[in-house]
Amino acid sequence: MGWLRKLVDLLDPPADIATADTFSSDIHSARYDAKNRLRLVLMHDRTQLSPAMLDQLRDDMVEVISKYVEIDKEALEVNLESDESSTIALVANIPVLRTRSSIAT
Amino acid sequence: MSKLAKSKNEKGRVIVVTSGKGGVGKTTTTANIGAGLARMGFKVVLVDTDIGLRNLDLLMGLENRIVYNIVDVVEDRCKLSQALVKDKRMPNLALLPAAQTRDKSALNEEQMKSVTDQLKEEFDYILVDSPAGIEQGFLNATAGATEAIVVCTPEMSSVRDADRIIGLLESKEEITNYKLVINRLRPGMVKTNDMMDVDDVLEILSIKLLGVIPEDQDIIVSTNKGEPIVNTDSSLAGQAYRNIARRVAGEDVPFLNLDMPSSWLEKLKGFFTKSA
Numbered sequence: 239m240g241w242l243r244k245l246v247d248l249l250d251p252p253a254d255i256a257t258a259d260t261f262s263s264d265i266h267s268a269r270y271d272a273k274n275r276l277r278l279v280l281m282h283d284r285t286q287l288s289p290a291m292l293d294q295l296r297d298d299m300v301e302v303i304s305k306y307v308e309i310d311k312e313a314l315e316v317n318l319e320s321d322e323s324s325t326i327a328l329v330a331n332i333p334v335l336r337t338r339s340s341i342a343t
Numbered sequence: 344m345s346k347l348a349k350s351k352n353e354k355g356r357v358i359v360v361t362s363g364k365g366g367v368g369k370t371t372t373t374a375n376i377g378a379g380l381a382r383m384g385f386k387v388v389l390v391d392t393d394i395g396l397r398n399l400d401l402l403m404g405l406e407n408r409i410v411y412n413i414v415d416v417v418e419d420r421c422k423l424s425q426a427l428v429k430d431k432r433m434p435n436l437a438l439l440p441a442a443q444t445r446d447k448s449a450l451n452e453e454q455m456k457s458v459t460d461q462l463k464e465e466f467d468y469i470l471v472d473s474p475a476g477i478e479q480g481f482l483n484a485t486a487g488a489t490e491a492i493v494v495c496t497p498e499m500s501s502v503r504d505a506d507r508i509i510g511l512l513e514s515k516e517e518i519t520n521y522k523l524v525i526n527r528l529r530p531g532m533v534k535t536n537d538m539m540d541v542d543d544v545l546e547i548l549s550i551k552l553l554g555v556i557p558e559d560q561d562i563i564v565s566t567n568k569g570e571p572i573v574n575t576d577s578s579l580a581g582q583a584y585r586n587i588a589r590r591v592a593g594e595d596v597p598f599l600n601l602d603m604p605s606s607w608l609e610k611l612k613g614f615f616t617k618s619a
Contacts, residue, residue: 267536272499273543280506280547 404569
């Protein structure tokens with residue numbers, strides 16, 4: 239009977255993304271895209287930090303941190319993230335290669 | 344005769360209907376919440392602040408009855424009472440029209456506040472229809488208001504603009520209460536995951552929900568006839584607006600089930616699922 243259930247789900251998909259069955263098409267649905275894109279664009283809108291400004295911030299951070307430690311510049315990530323309570327935070331991941339012996343002058 | 348005439352000390356509630364994005368249903372929402380409240384017996388005035396692009400008169404079917412408008416009032420060419428257009432079909436309802444031949448600079452916030460202060464003495468509800476945008480029109484519309492209704496559709500641009508508007512409303516101390524109306528929802532598209540649903544939008548915007556209006560062709564028909572859809576008993580959108588009016592008046596009304604009527608597919612699904 240499983241095939242019949244799958245046929246029914248195909249013709250009339252479940253309404254709730256969270257309980258979406260094995261159909262990966264739900265994850266790539268327009269609704270899912272809209273929600274994700276909106277979350278991201280609103281974080282930038284609300285903090286007035288555009289993706290371009292974030293890139294600039296990243297470059298500046300690389301410059302400053304490189305004075306103290308050698309970092310993997312390609313792997314450095316700076317992103318805006320928000321949690322369930324809608325607080326937005328700037329989150330950076332800075333892989334360190336090795337500390338310099340002295341601060342560069 | 345106003346069913347619930349307020350006491351002399353009580354002033355009317357000034358509620359601005361705004362959105363940011365154009366074309367999402369502010370004017371339709373203003374007209375219908377207003378008509379809904381008037382049907383319940385309240386004294387209601389609708390104020391059109393879209394100077395230069397007025398439309399509230401059209402939605403109410405009062406476009407031929409306009410003699411004076413809000414700019415005439417603030418420029419002292421007439422008294423406020425002369426500018427109010429009374430609706431013959433709904434005696435509790437009046438319209439203060441916008442000027443059609445001027446623009447948003449013809450009115451400022453101080454003038455707007457003095458108009459709403461006067462209206463508060465006479466009416467239970469003053470519903471202000473805001474134009475699209477965040478410039479002078481929006482500033483004028485929100486000038487005298489203490490409450491706001493934000494209208495958006497479940498679409499990206501509309502939600503983004505609503506977020507901006509909510510941010511602006513948050514910074515206005517005088518506006519202490521604001522809620523969301525989601526308009527033009529298509530339950531069919533939600534089911535196929537092509538459109539965001541009510542919970543998706545609420546999660547993103549973090550605002551309280553006032554009501555949801557389904558997409559309904561009857562709205563076009565009623566606008567063409569110059570008749571608010573709350574007066575159409577058979578319309579689902581009309582029912583939704585009537586419920587919203589009741590909630591504005593303080594009643595606790597459960598949200599309508601907007602799902603499509605049961606089809607053979609639903610019944611077949613029920614056969615296979617363990618529980619509802």
